[in-house]
């Protein structure tokens with residue numbers, strides 16, 4: 552088995568490298584996929600954009616046996632069921648990993664526009680709960696939610712195979 556990942560700002564890469572260190576599996580970026588045999592089992596890690604796991608489509612012809620999605624929220628947002636359906640991965644294990652984000656001012660292009668709009672929507676909510684307030688601060692100021700312990704379910708699954 553090998554690890555393949557797609558990461559834009561580095562948080563998912565941190566998880567991929569951490570997982571490689573703990574399992575001694577080789578790790579590749581999704582755009583290096585042509586170097587990999589189609590018979591190889593793959594655990595894929597990708598960052599999530601509006602519930603879509605980025606980079607996963609590049610691996611449609613490969614043997615992806617488990618998928619991890621990294622996002623900003625504490626738990627999958629949208630929820631795991633929606634992520635699984637949106638990415639058509641009903642037949643394999645899905646693990647959500649809390650990643651992180653750069654401060655909004657450091658983002659560029661469409662990503663910046665989309666997240667700015669998202670923050671505006673959150674701010675316009677009348678009765679903002681603690682989670683919403685936290686999400687606004689995290690997106691505006693950036694944060695790093697990458698923790699070794701978040702990989703535990705993934706490691707347990709790998710070890711049980």
Ligand SMILES: Cc1cc2nc3c(=O)[nH]c(=O)nc-3n(C[C@H](O)[C@H](O)[C@H](O)COP(=O)(O)O)c2cc1C
Pocket residue numbers: 557558559560561562563564598599600601602603621622623624627628629649650651652653661662663665666
């Ligand atoms: C345009 C945009 C859309 C996003 N949509 C989601 C989302 O639907 N769910 C989520 O949890 N995180 C979402 N995020 C946050 C990223 O998935 C998160 O910051 C991720 O950890 C970044 O990983 P990377 O550093 O490997 O690129 C979004 C970020 C951007 C810029």
